[in-house]
Amino acid sequence: MTDEQRLKTEEQIFAAAMEVFFEKGYYGARMQDISDKAGINKALLHYYYRSKDKMFEMVFSKTIDKFFENMAFTLSKDMSLFERIEVAVDNYISFFSDNPHIPVFVVQEINRDSEAFKKLMIDKIDMLRNNVMAPFVMSIQENIAKGVIRPIDFRHLIVNIVSMCIFPVIGKPLIQGVVFANNSGDWNLFIEERKKAVAEFVINAIKK
Amino acid sequence: MTDEQRLKTEEQIFAAAMEVFFEKGYYGARMQDISDKAGINKALLHYYYRSKDKMFEMVFSKTIDKFFENMAFTLSKDMSLFERIEVAVDNYISFFSDNPHIPVFVVQEINRDSEAFKKLMIDKIDMLRNNVMAPFVMSIQENIAKGVIRPIDFRHLIVNIVSMCIFPVIGKPLIQGVVFANNSGDWNLFIEERKKAVAEFVINAIKK
DNA sequence: GTCTATACACTGATAGAC
DNA sequence: GTCTATCAGTGTATAGAC
Numbered sequence: 001m002t003d004e005q006r007l008k009t010e011e012q013i014f015a016a017a018m019e020v021f022f023e024k025g026y027y028g029a030r031m032q033d034i035s036d037k038a039g040i041n042k043a044l045l046h047y048y049y050r051s052k053d054k055m056f057e058m059v060f061s062k063t064i065d066k067f068f069e070n071m072a073f074t075l076s077k078d079m080s081l082f083e084r085i086e087v088a089v090d091n092y093i094s095f096f097s098d099n100p101h102i103p104v105f106v107v108q109e110i111n112r113d114s115e116a117f118k119k120l121m122i123d124k125i126d127m128l129r130n131n132v133m134a135p136f137v138m139s140i141q142e143n144i145a146k147g148v149i150r151p152i153d154f155r156h157l158i159v160n161i162v163s164m165c166i167f168p169v170i171g172k173p174l175i176q177g178v179v180f181a182n183n184s185g186d187w188n189l190f191i192e193e194r195k196k197a198v199a200e201f202v203i204n205a206i207k208k
Numbered sequence: 209m210t211d212e213q214r215l216k217t218e219e220q221i222f223a224a225a226m227e228v229f230f231e232k233g234y235y236g237a238r239m240q241d242i243s244d245k246a247g248i249n250k251a252l253l254h255y256y257y258r259s260k261d262k263m264f265e266m267v268f269s270k271t272i273d274k275f276f277e278n279m280a281f282t283l284s285k286d287m288s289l290f291e292r293i294e295v296a297v298d299n300y301i302s303f304f305s306d307n308p309h310i311p312v313f314v315v316q317e318i319n320r321d322s323e324a325f326k327k328l329m330i331d332k333i334d335m336l337r338n339n340v341m342a343p344f345v346m347s348i349q350e351n352i353a354k355g356v357i358r359p360i361d362f363r364h365l366i367v368n369i370v371s372m373c374i375f376p377v378i379g380k381p382l383i384q385g386v387v388f389a390n391n392s393g394d395w396n397l398f399i400e401e402r403k404k405a406v407a408e409f410v411i412n413a414i415k416k
Numbered sequence: 417g418t419c420t421a422t423a424c425a426c427t428g429a430t431a432g433a434c
Numbered sequence: 435g436t437c438t439a440t441c442a443g444t445g446t447a448t449a450g451a452c
Contacts, residue, residue: 040436112236
């Protein structure tokens with residue numbers, strides 16, 4: 001019972017910490033806000049997590065993992081290049097628009113030279129490059145060799161795809177205004193459309 | 209002489225404020241850092257700009273203006289659609305990679321519900337939509353009608369182009385690791401390549 | 417206009433009772 | 435484990451001398 005409760009409180013704090021860090025970033029987050037949101041006392045934060053820094057590190061690490069796991073998930077499947085692109089784009093856009101705070105948070109924090117970032121990223125990025133990107137890159141090279149798609153630098157292709165999936169989410173407040181005159185009702189539809197629009201766009205761009 | 213000096217100090221403070229706000233964001237910026245960087249006393253900040261909020265508002269406003277002016281500049285020119293795309297992409301990528309702090313800062317701050325944002329953006333976004341996007345949209349529609357390019361939703365096309373130009377800059381710390389294994393020497397070359405790569409990519413995607 | 421000194425609020429963190 | 439009380443440090447902002 002005590003163990004269950006302990007786990008419950010710890011998780012509650014962590015969930016609250018994620019919410020607050022997502023919304024406000026490291027500097028903007030207040031320990032008071034986190035404890036309020038978790039429904040416990042401020043001192044308990046320090047009991048479970050030693051300091052704000054430690055807590056942030058754990059939130060950041062967990063978030064990066066989710067971020068990378070999602071990217072890894074689709075690319076590891078075995079399918080044709082065009083299918084892969086369709087599935088990946090659909091999956092990325094779904095994930096990012098369902099969890100819009102994650103890419104905003106990640107972009108904010110990777111552009112701050114935090115110790116958390118330096119420590120964590122090296123291994124994780126290595127993993128992503130070796131285990132996840134490799135099969136996708138091979139698929140691209142094969143299709144170029146077979147003459148199915150134009151010769152294209154895989155780095156630009158991948159960056160292009162990821163850009164078109166992520167940027168609309170983190171740039172929403174601007175794009176919504178410029179494209180929709182702030183008629184917010186259309187946004188979800190627009191994002192839904194993008195799942196097909198982006199995939200088509202990419203395939204048309206590379207298909208011979 | 210007094211007037212010149214006043215202007216000089218005021219500008220020095222503003223320049224310092226921009227630097228610090230760019231690097232740290234609103235919450236992370238410290239008045240002490242700004243006054244240090246400006247080479248003057250902390251109290252002077254409040255003499256020229258009433259408060260941190262006021263100072264931030266001015267920095268944010270000025271930055272958004274630069275951001276939008278750059279977007280406006282190329283699209284207002286009179287040229288063919290494909291030329292327009294080439295010039296715009298080249299210009300955006302140059303601007304953003306020369307001023308990498310601006311898109312990072314803008315993304316960070318538009319995703320915070322600051323008063324500065326709400327107050328400022330409505331008019332500026334309206335301007336951008338009416339004066340700048342209109343000619344580009346017309347050019348797209350014309351080329352669809354003439355059968356030069358595939359039928360495509362101009363909103364997705366524009367968002368795609370902007371995404372591919374901006375995201376690599378704000379995602380640099382991640383992309384650099386994933387694509388280059390942190391071999392930082394290649395980054396500038398990669399960005400330089402993108403000026404042509406992205407334009408080609410877009411044109412191939414829409415050309416019939 | 418520019419400085420020093422200081423007020424005042426708030427933040428992260430700890431001590432100690434229960 | 436969880437709370438209250440409290441401390442030391444830092445942040446914005448102001449008062450007042452020059």
